[in-house]
Amino acid sequence: xxxxxxxxxxxxxxxxxxxxxxxxxxxxxxxxxxxxxxxxxxxxxxxxxxxxxxxxxxxxxxxxxxxxxxxxxxxxxxxxxxxxxxxxxxxxxxxxxxxxxxxxxxxxxxxxxxxxxxxxxxxxxxxxxxxxxxxxxxxxxxxxxxxxxxxxxxxxxxxxxxxxxxxxxxxxxxxxxxxxxxxxxxxxxxxxxxxxxxxxxxxxx
Numbered sequence: 001x002x003x004x005x006x007x008x009x010x011x012x013x014x015x016x017x018x019x020x021x022x023x024x025x026x027x028x029x030x031x032x033x034x035x036x037x038x039x040x041x042x043x044x045x046x047x048x049x050x051x052x053x054x055x056x057x058x059x060x061x062x063x064x065x066x067x068x069x070x071x072x073x074x075x076x077x078x079x080x081x082x083x084x085x086x087x088x089x090x091x092x093x094x095x096x097x098x099x100x101x102x103x104x105x106x107x108x109x110x111x112x113x114x115x116x117x118x119x120x121x122x123x124x125x126x127x128x129x130x131x132x133x134x135x136x137x138x139x140x141x142x143x144x145x146x147x148x149x150x151x152x153x154x155x156x157x158x159x160x161x162x163x164x165x166x167x168x169x170x171x172x173x174x175x176x177x178x179x180x181x182x183x184x185x186x187x188x189x190x191x192x193x194x195x196x197x198x199x200x201x202x203x204x205x
Contacts, residue, residue: 130159
């Protein structure tokens with residue numbers, strides 16, 4: 001069973017729908033016992049960094065997420081979910097993220113002709129081998145919606161990257177922790193393959 005953390009963020013239902021399409025049992029929950037007994041946990045989200053951290057604290061989910069990672073349960077952050085997993089974001093100065101991994105969330109720099117937010121399909125390069133991208137060809141396209149991007153402190157955890165006015169760390173993996181800035185649930189067959197690869201990781205435990 002995959003637990004999808006429900007903290008009133010956008011896009012949670014489309015992640016649930018994609019996992020059901022793959023034949024996986026899923027539950028939307030903020031219950032600690034359910035999350036800690038899951039085979040895998042997903043933190044999706046669309047919205048603002050500061051508001052999201054406030055909700056995670058209000059629902060008592062910050063400690064639960066840390067316990068989940070410490071228990072080595074496969075954990076996947078998607079879009080805002082990825083951003084929340086790092087130290088801080090330019091979007092909400094002074095607000096501390098979950099700090100599961102080291103890195104900063106920066107605003108995509110303004111550039112003539114570059115639309116922000118970045119909405120649309122971009123191709124991925126694979127600087128390091130990652131389990132989410134097994135069986136996926138380099139330069140495959142995935143769907144992004146974001147104004148802020150990750151700069152991870154440790155380049156070896158970066159498994160996929162893209163260019164949009166700057167070099168964007170699009171996906172990371174460290175031990176049982178995974179994250180994608182793009183939306184695999186909206187990225188057609190490539191995205192479903194990425195989610196299937198995450199499901200496969202949860203079966204390996």
